Structures are given as structure tokens and as C-alpha cells.
Amino acid sequence: MTGVSSSHKEASIKTGEFFVPDSKDKGVQVKNRISKIKNVIEGKLKRYYGRSLDNASKEEMFQAVAMSIRDIILERGVKANETMEKRGLKKLCYLSAEFLMGRALVNNMINLGLLKEYRAVMAEIGYPFEELEEQENEAALGNGGLGRLAACFLDSLSTLNLPVTGYGIRYEYGMFCQRIVEGQQTEVPDDWTAQGDIWEIERRAEQLEVHFDGTVEEVWTDHGLTIVHKNYQTVMAVPYDMPVIGYDSHVPATLRLWRAECPAVFDLHSFNKGDFVCMLQQKELAESISKVLYPKDDHIIGRMLRLRQYYFLASATMQCLVREHKKLYGDVRTLPEKVVIQINDIHPALAIPDLMRILIDEESLGWDDAYDIVSRMFNYTNHTVMQEAMAAWPEQLFKSMLPRVYAIVSEIDERFRQRLLKAYPDDRDKTAQMSIIAYDEVRTANLCVAVCRKVNGVSQLHGRILKTRTFRDFYVMFPGKFTAITNGITQRRWLAAANPALCELICDHIGDKFIRDCRELERLKPFVDSRRFLDDFAVIKQINKKRLSEYVQKRQGIALDAASVFDVQAKRLHEYKRQLLKVLHILYLYRHFTGNDHYVLPRPVTFLFAAKASPAYWRAKSIIHLINVVSTLVESHPRTKDNIRVAFLENYNVSLAEHLIPAADISEQISTAGCEASGTGNMKFMLNGAVTLGTMDGANVEIFDRVGEDNIFIFGAGAKDIDRIGTENTYNPKDYFDRNEDIREARGRQRPVSGYLPVSVVWGL
Secondary structure (H helix, E strand, O other), rough: OOOOOOOOOOOOEEOOOOOEOOOOOOOHHHHHHHHHHHHHHHHHHHHHOOOOOOOOHHHHHHHHHHHHHHHHHHHHHHHHHOOOOOOOOOEEEEEOOOOOOOOOOOHHHHHEEEHHHHHHHHHHHHHOOHHHOOOOOOOOOOOOHHHHHHHHHHHHHOOOOOOOOEEOOOOOOOEEEEEEEEOEEEEEEEOOOOOOOOEEEHHHHOOOEEEEEOOOEEEEEEEEEEEEEEEEEEEEEEEEEEEOOOOOOOOOEEEEEEEOOOOOOOOOOHHOOEEEEEEEEHHHHHHHHHHHOOOOOOOOHHHHHHHHHHHHHHHHHHHHHHHHHHHHHOOHHHHHHHHEEEEEOOOOHHHHHHHHHHHHHHOOOOHHHHHHHOOOEEEOOOOOOOOOHHOOOEEEHHHHOHHHHHHHHHHHHHHHHHHHHHHHHOOOEEEEEEEOOOOOOOEEEHHHHHOEEEEEEOOOHHHHHHHHHHOOHHHHHHHHHHEEOOOOOOHHHHHHOOOOHHHHHHHHOOOHHHHHOHHHHHHHHOOOOOOOHHHHHHHHHEEEHHHHHHHHHHHHHOOOOOOOEEEEEEOOOHHHHHHHHHHHHHHHHHHHHOOOOOOOOOOEEEEEEEEEOOOOOOOHHHHHHHHHHHHHHHHOOOOOOOOOOEEEOOOOOHHHHHHHHOOOOOEEOOOOOOOOOOOOHHHHHHHHHEEEEEEEOOOOOHHHHHHHHOOOEEEOOOOOHHHHHHHHHHOOOOHHHHHOOHHHHHHHHOOOOOOOOOHHHOOOO
């Protein structure tokens, strides 16, 4: 996500300890800045740890450097907030279950324009800069493209000097830390908060209550009908704020993360009765909400926990939003003029009925007034066409856990049904399909489409699919709601931070304006045939491949051949993303090598996979096992081990991606057409000079349009072809298997290799 900053700038930003120059400040000498930065770091070590530069530990040095950076960002934030409040500017609230931030230290240095200065300081101290980076834990707040998009979005809006706060959950263990044991995925806790996080600030004084379960009663008073929620369970939402600075920005974004805690009030009565178990159960139940991202939901307890998580995020955020608005402006009726709320995928959808609840029950607004406010504030970004991701909750579970919210959703549904019956008086099936509550389930996707002002897809193809397939009937009723805004990435993270050598090469040829506005990269076109540029690029690519090889050797003990072609498929593990198809291609090559002594490839190829599979997704985990079995298989044969290699890189995260993506020669983007909403990995790989091999799916379509057919390799059926096959019900995979010898041979029962089952047995064939 990129953009051009506003014209507002300051000549310099004064912190409490030194001046940070912006692009217009030419008067301060670099040498003086380096000296001041060094003094700040030394002061932090003395005051907070009682250490000097000579005897500080690695952790203490990292903390001191990070605090010096954090101080600058926070002071900018204070000034920005004062300006925003005085001017009464509209603010974006961005709700997402994931924020895959990655390490912040170097990215913040780049965005502040201080990376060279800090490198110089570390060199003067005699401390390796790379060791400084390695001390930072990666915030385990996301899994894939959804969370990374959210992180890039905050960076982009801050770069544009626009006010935004992201809201998420402070997962204690994130999703999980992936380990490969005997070829299979094993999930272990990712305890990223064990030593705290230098970037976050706890705001315990601003904690809020979130209520679950209980009963709802209607009580008539002199002032009319009052809704009373009784016998509820209380969970405290404690906010932690993390600043996010954009490039040369004067308006840092804020990421507010909610941690779930049991109320601090000690129940002496229960304690004296000896009811310790009940007290512990209440504490565990409350704190489980913010333990892990996407707990297994193949059982009812897991489903209940996910519903609690999503409501916890939604309710805490809406309460916070209303409280802050009343503090600044007093009247909740002005909310739509001051706040816009973006729902990033379906998880935070319950923010809609919970804001209705607050406005009606706590602010005493009538239904029509409350609904008018809510319907003008929310927008919804859909991220998938996969039905299993369109969250639908069992109606009785929803009603029991969230009785007041259920009543509000029921009323929204009833009023929406009346509109549907007028539009489709003779089509009860269509009315039921479009309703929010039907067939004993609550459909939050339908809730979002019914209420929100805008519904957007995340690529142009995805936008069309939403209109013609996923929400076709809604589009007929509300054509003005639907739009498509293609996902984006920030070149600050994925070029300047991940690939500094390539960034410097580009700067040498077109200047550094592209770091703010990636449209400046168009100026590279004249160098498309420049031998000097291409040779320099090839040298950088080789350096990045060696860097990745060293990184993988250190982490997993896997030796990679940096002279081979790196063919990479790195993304969430899912059947529609078709890692299995790539495995079949590798087995196809294996058969040709082992069956024909004259078969050769122009260059050896290393196939690199990186992905996490959901703990409950058995088939996805089986594909990981299969990849590792095939890796051992090709390594065991003398004809293949020097020509093709396969490696699965465990625990894929932002830090690994920052090593992997700059090293890739080929980017595998081979999802079944019409299933990948957009993809952002395809953009990151291409930004770093990898050639895309893919289907006409998601943002690949737009990449194809921009780079031309000579610069991307496209194969397979398109989205319309897939739709036609599905409509005609003509696809029978066994027919392809019976007709195609290569497929049958790839499936064939290879001999067992040491420590592993045959490929066909692993895959259950």
C-alpha cells in the first residue's frame, strides 16, 4: 500500500534529547547526529539498566536503541494528536483479527530516515548491527496475507499523514510456532511476550468491561423501556498501544491491542467457601480469549472460544471509540462525521450490532437514529470467496453467549427481511439465503453486506466475483455498495528493509522518491535493457541467495545450493493454493530423471516451500508431510540429488519472508483461478525481481496487464472456465487420472526411504 504524503511538513522535529532531521533539514551535520544518538543510547543504558556501552548485554543494548527510536515516534504522536483534536479531523478505525507486523526496529529507522546514522553508531561502539536486529522478537499477531495487509495499511496511512488506529487482540502466543518433526508439522507455543515488548505501552487506566452470557430483561420505567443485562460474565479488556510510523511521517498510526483478563475484584465469599476451582475456571476462561490466534474450531469449545474472541475485539473497540468521541465532542450523533470504521474481513463483524447496543442501551437513542449512525460509519472488506471462511454461528450458541447482541441482530434481520420480501415476494428461498439469521445460524457476512456503506473486494477479479457469485443477489439490490480496491504492500518493508542492496541500486538510477511513492518505479523502464543495471541486479540476487542459504543452514541445518534456481512457493497452506500441484510437478521431474539417463535441466533447481497449516486442517498438514517425504525421496537418488532439491522452511513469518523473497528466482502463484481473492505475496516477490509463474487469479490478472505476457508465465484455466466447469458439473478428476500417464506415474508407489512412508501412503492413496 503506497501513497504520496500530504504537503504539510515541518523543518525539523525536536525530541527531548536530540533533533531528527527531515528531508528539508540540511543544516545538521551527520557527524553531530551520530554523536547525539550515541549519547542518547548511553543515557538509556545508564538510567534504565545501570550499564555502560562496554558492559551492556545484547538484550539491554537492543532495549536502549529501541527506546531511543520509540521516544521520537511517541513525541511525534503527541504533537499529531494535539493537531488532530484541534482541527477535529475524521479518523479511521481499522478492525482486524490479524496484524502481522514483523520486527519494527529497522523498519522504524528507515521510516525516520535514521538507518545510516544508527548503523554508524553501532560501528563506532563496535557492536554488530545484525546482532541488534536478532534480539527483537517478532510479534505473533497474524498468520498470512490478511494480517500483513493490515500492517502495510497502517504504514501507508501514516506515510500519508492520515489519522488511523488499528484495533486487534494481543495474542499471548499468536497462532503457533511451527516445528517440523519427522517430516510433519508440530505446533508449539510462540511465547513472544515472555520478555515484554519494547514498542507497546500498557494503558491499564483505560481498561473496559466486556460482558458474556447471562439474561436480558425489559424493564419499563418512567423514562420508557430499559434493557437490563443480568448475571453476565465480565472479562476485562486491557489496551496496549503500539506506535507505527510511516515514511517521513508526522502522524504515527497507533495499533491498539486488547488483552483479556479476569476482573481484579477478589471474591472473598467464594474463597472462604473453598470454591477455588470455580475462581480458577473463571480466570482461565477469561484469559483464554487472548491466548492464541485462530484456536482449533473443529469442536464446540473451539467454536465458542472464537466467538468470544471476535466479540471481545468488537465490543472493547466500540466502547473505546464511543468513550473517546464523547470526551472530545460530547454528542454521539456526530460520530459519522468524525469516525469511519473499516472491518477487515469477517472476524470483527460484531462491532456493528455492538455499536447499536451502546447507542440504544447506554446512550438512549431510538432504533432508527442508532441504525442511521451505524449504517453511515461501517465499511467491509471481504478477503475470500471460500465458504468455510464466511463465519456463520450456530444460532443457539450465539443467543446464549451474546443475548443482547442476538436480540439486536434479530431486529436488524427482521427489518432486512421485510425489504427482501418486497423485492422478492415470490422467492422465499432467495429471501432465506440473503437473510442474516436462517437455517438455525447467524451469518455475519450477510450482516456486513446488509448494513455497511461499502463492500469491497481486494482485487479487480475478486470484486467481479463478489458481484457475480458470492454476493450476487445483494449486488442486484445494492449495486452502489460494491467496489474493488486491490491490495497493496509497502516498499519500505519489502524493498528498503528486506532488500537494501536492490533498494540502493534503484536509488542510484532514479533517486529515492520511490520509497515514498512506488509509482516512481516507472522511471526504471529505460534501464530494462541496460547491461550494467542487469548485471548489478544479478550480483545482488546472488548475494541474497547466499544470505538465505546461510540463514536456513543456521536455523534448520539444511544446505541450499545458492547456484541453483530458487523456485519458491511461500504462503498459507490450503488446498486451493495448490502446494500439492507443485509437489506433483516435482514428482513428474523425479520420474523423468530416474527413468531417462539423458534427461537434464538447464540448471539445477531448488524448490522451496514455506507455509503453516491450520492445526485442525488434516489435509493441509498431510501436504506438509508429503513435501518432506518428497524432499527425502529426491535427495536419496543419485540422478536427482544434484539436479533437483526440495526444502520445507519451517515457521514461516515476516523475518523469514524478508530473507526468502529477495532470494527467489521464480514465484509460484498457482491457486485455482477464482479462489485467491488477491494475494500480496505475488507483489512482494515481483517487487524483488522474481518471475511469476501462476494462474490468472487474484492480483496476478492485474500484474499480467502491467508487465505484459512476456514477463509473466501464465497457465491453466481462468476463473470463468472454473465457473463453467462447476456449473456444468463436468469435472471428474478420475478422468484426468485415467487419461494422463504423467499424473498416474507421479502418484505411483515409490520405494520407501529411510524414516518415511512411501509417498502414496502419506497421501492416503
